[in-house]
Amino acid sequence: MHSSGHKRIDVLARHLRSSQDQSTVVQQILCEAQSDDGKVVTAEQAAALVPDNAIITVSGFVGSVHPEHVVDAVRDHFDRTAHPSNVHLYTVAAVGDGKGRGLAKLAAEGLVTKYTYGWSGLSQEFLKLAKAGKVEAWNLPLGMMAHIYRDVAAGRPGPISKIGLGTFVDPREGGGKINGPHQADAVELLTLGGEEYLWYKVPRKIDVAIIRGTTADVDGNVTFEKEAMLADCLNQAMAAHNTGGIVIVQVERVVASGSLPARLVHIPGAIVNKIVVAPLDKHQQVLSAQHDASLSGEIRAPASHIRPMPLDERRIIGHRAMLEITQPHLLINLGIGMPEGLARMVATHGRRCIPGSFPIHLTTEAGMFGGFPAGGASFGAAHNAECMVPCATMLDFYNGGGVDIACLGAAEVDAEGNVNVHSFPGRQPGCGGFIDISQAAKKVIFAGTFTAGGLKVKVDGGKLRILQEGRSSKFKAKVAGKTFAGSSANGREILYVTERAVFRLREGEGLELIEIAPGIDVERDVLAHMPCKPLMRDVKSMPAQCFQP
Missing domain, CATH: 3.40.1080.10 (Glutaconate Coenzyme A-transferase)
Structure with missing residues (x-):
């Protein structure tokens, strides 16, 4: 038998052992022969x-x-x-x-x-x-x-x-x-x-x-x-x-x-x-996940499958962060983890809570404009995206100040407003796009729970109750490493949103407590878990709608 015949048999055997359909097998044989x-x-x-x-x-x-x-x-x-x-x-x-x-x-x-x-x-x-x-x-x-x-x-x-x-x-x-x-x-x-x-x-x-x-x-x-x-x-x-x-x-x-x-x-x-x-x-589209044609733009999926979040700490944080979207046509970047809650809140409550601010454009550093950003292992992709560009091109846009609001996570925060997400006890994920985004976005919201590791909360009658504190506070005397440097604010608004309190960075002065959740005791539930006391000039109540069904 000619070598080309052996080649075709080898290809056939290999593909019959795979999960590809018969038409693909035949197509591959013809292509390799050519x-x-x-x-x-x-x-x-x-x-x-x-x-x-x-x-x-x-x-x-x-x-x-x-x-x-x-x-x-x-x-x-x-x-x-x-x-x-x-x-x-x-x-x-x-x-x-x-x-x-x-x-x-x-x-x-x-x-x-x-x-x-x-x-x-x-x-x-x-x-x-x-x-x-x-x-x-x-x-x-x-x-x-x-x-x-x-x-x-x-x-x-x-x-x-x-x-x-x-x-x-x-x-x-x-x-x-x-x-x-x-x-x-x-x-x-x-x-x-x-x-x-x-x-x-x-x-x-x-x-x-x-x-x-x-x-x-x-x-x-x-x-x-x-x-x-x-x-x-x-x-x-x-x-x-x-x-x-x-x-x-x-x-x-x-x-x-x-x-x-x-x-x-x-x-x-x-x-x-x-x-x-x-x-x-x-060759799965996303590792450990089934193919979703709405992530590749082959189809547009209905948004009806996006269910409202339960009224817990993630929803409170996502809701409060969403309220910073005050103008239409803003370009927004969302980080992995807690900030994903903002996207869900936008999808389920956005037009009802802040109708004058829509439409908005959610983006990811992976290169997606518009649609609904995916989470978990699919992070970086987006359902029903309007445009898809290479990652390097998107980061050009980000580095040049193209993002109006960035909502990012926070593993550690210190009194100077520095944030660490790249290396902390038990994990060393790396900085990802955090530095690019946080140093160039016009406004930055760091979103995360006040304490970590076992935190349990309950909303009762529009008031927040801490049922069980996390094992460690995210607020430190000094972060283990700077993924965001407070010194890079350069006149931009920098907020730190938690389920029980909101802080603002005052350049040259450090963190200022500006909002407290209804039902929360400042001394017991906030200051007791902070090694350095923040500035407190005019502390208001967090918006009541964040604690409503």
Whole structure:
């Protein structure tokens, strides 16, 4: 039998073992038979192309756009052969499920020895290796990570920005180094025109970019019609191609040459080296979730499935934060966790509570304009989005002041108004887009419960009762590290919204208590849990509607 016949049989056998339907199997056989340059390969073949000592980048954002089939194959190849080894991995927002799935598959001792990331909240395995001295790690702002890829592609030395000044990524505050000061500098302080900036250094090259899309033709042109976002796949591919590296793209299906409309192609085949077709269980739209066509813009889902939140601390915080939306057509960014409650309140109560302020435009740093931001593992995506742009492009917009109101979480707050979300007892998720957003948004709301770990509250007759305090107060004498520096307020309004109290940052003076929930005793329920007493000049009651059904 001719080699082409053997090839077709191998392809048929491989795909019959997968979960793809018969039409896809036949289509793939035809496409591989037509491929002249051998771009279509197995995951195992692609994994073998990653060399030792490589600088690699893997696409993904929290739970989306993760090339799981290829990543798993790289780990399998390492387990069998001990190669690739000594890899430096760059990632914007590492995909994971908190249980070892996702990018955490590469967290094997000896495989990745250097790790530069924006957010790693669901792939804590790398940070465990860093703590044990097995991996060198650097945490940089998400926007700067996205711009690093673009600058590698463009041959520039790296982003130069005010983003990060005064925070833990400032060299004077640690330079984003996770292991300690002995590490190489990833960030340098510059003075240009008499003003301070941070220079985020780029790697000399990208040896391998492992990314994903939905459909590829046999020439390597890739579309993203079923993806929840575009992420940074294009810039990663360009960075690898322009520095002599290889680009590996995982897709759901392969089609014939010339059959993809040019307007739908996001990554051109001219810069793609290898294509890997993944079984559907290794190519989920969002890790550990079923395909939702409203996240990819294939359909518009009805909003009726969004149910009102129970009248608990999350709803109180979301409601109070929502009341800061006082004008129509504002652009708003929401962080992960507690701020997601603001989106739900907007969907269920927005027009009733603040009708004069609508319409508004909710956005995410992953690149989504409009719609209803998704939460959990789908964070960064949005149902019924109006527009989808690459992450680096959205962060350009954010860094330039495009966000009118940002609502972000808060793990620790101190008397100077500094906030820590990147590293605290029990968790080290990284800063993500927090620094980019909090330093550039026109108005910032930090949202979170007053105490953490077991807090129980009840609303009774329009008054808030604390049934059980959390084990620790979020208000500290000094935060463990600055993800937001109070010194960066620069005249902007900075609020701290909890279920029982609201504070404002007074520049040069610190926190000021401006509102207290009905039913709350200031001394017992607030000041007793704060190591430093805030300013108190004109304390009002939090709006009564926040405590109504």
